[in-house]
Amino acid sequence: MASRASARTYPLYEGEFALTGDEARPYRGYVKFTWNPKPRMIAAGERNVSTVDDILGRAESSERWVRKGDVRIANANPLPVPPAAAEEVWSNGTGTSYMEDTIATPDVGAGDAIDRITFLLPNGWKSLDGGNIRDGSRPWLWRRGRLEIDSGAWKVTIDPRPGLSSAFWKELKASGSSAVTHIGEIRRSDGSTFAAIEAESIMNVTRLAIGFAIGRATQCLLPVGWRGDVAVWTRWHTGGIDRMQSVQSILDETEAVEQLQKILIGAFNFAIDDYTEEILQYSISYYLSANYDVNVEIAVALAISGLQMLSYYKLMEERKAYSNTAWKNMSTYDQIKAYLTSFSVDLTIPSTLSYLVDVQTALGPRDGSQRDGLQCVIDMRNSVIHPTREKPARWTSYQWAEASHLALDYLRFAILDLLGYSGGARTAAQQEKWVGSLTPMPWDQP
Helix, strand or coil: CHHHHHHCEEEEEEEEEEECCCCCCCEEEEEEEECCCCCEEEEEEEEECCCHHHHHCCCCCCCCCCCCECEECCCCCCCCCCCCCCCCCCCCCCCEEEEEEEECEEEEECCCCECEEEEEEECCCCCCCCEEEECCCCCCCEEEEEEEEECCCEEEEEEECCCCCHHHHHHHHHHCCCCEEEEEEEEECCCCCECHHHHHHHHHHHHHHHHHHHCCCCCCEEEEEEECCEEEEEEECCCCCCCCCCCCCCCCCCCHHHHHHHHHHHHHHHCCCHHHHHHHHHHHHHHHHHHCCCCHHHHHHHHHHHHHHHHHHHHHHHCCCCCHHHHHCCCHHHHHHHHHHHCCCCCCCCCCCHHHHHHHHHHCCECCECCCHHHHHHHHHHHHHCCCCCCCCCCCHHHHHHHHHHHHHHHHHHHHHHCCCCCEECCCCCCCCCCCCCEECHHHCC
């Protein structure tokens, strides 16, 4: 079951290791990955006491930040084979000391001249489409689900693990757990070798784009660099991984792989340098923070902030549509409206959001015209960002929830436009909710 799988720890290494800065006094123990209470890498081991510091304890650090340990192993070329188990217990013998702590080790082994990187992807997506995958032990059996992308520089292949049944996904969501659902591989499109550091950007953009599509933060977890069939490099670091919860995803299981292919290609084409990669990262960070397990009032504020950032990037940095003076004289509403309407987003409140229509009625007209959906959402957001005793935030939880649905739909459209996406996506405000129901992009409308 998913809950049992998510509770497991995965041993990565057993043997001698040292903490960076203390290499002369190594430990004997293990390194493992664990899901609970949150995804993390742990090193644990025992060593002989050799100094007064080990007996009396080290002085507390005066540093402001508590830094995770960085582990070093002496012989990492090739990488040691992971052990079957990692449950070492301190012997508590005379003259020994024991440590067990979370670590973050950026590089283990030699990351130069590798021909591919494999990685694990947690809490991914359910799909009925995708390319065929042949069973390695039973080559006459096939299953669907492969995702393949070739950006021209990099080729990314991601396969679902066998056994991802409807019962598996149901249990994973019901328990709010985590599990590895997909396995990925990155290669150079031309088959040439590369250094692990050269794949940093493609791994970052891959996890951002997939996180946006599924509505939760995920990672290219435990990457391993290979030379032929020999593992020579890895990274013992987790990053942020959201547990499996029911959140709004733009994917529909009938064509999830096709949707992801478009989103990933769009992300690779957009993030061509450090600046555009930052824009992608910030916009998706706003989106995921608002979409995943946050109070609805704050979700509205986060979505509007993401739209403000993208409005400035698109209209000022990219298109230079306004002078600095003209932009500063525009209200937040006017700035975001100019941006959203530039790619045909309809600002009318959808009929499905009846509680937000009640907000529109309660607010009344502005400048002689009925407020549109964006104006209602921004007015509600202002009561959170700039609360006053004279104008308290008086809206119900249902009205706030529907405001967050519409604000996040606006931000979804904005990011999809950024990626040059064409086709359908699931949205919060759409009328039909059953499998196969998709909302066409505003810019695809006749």
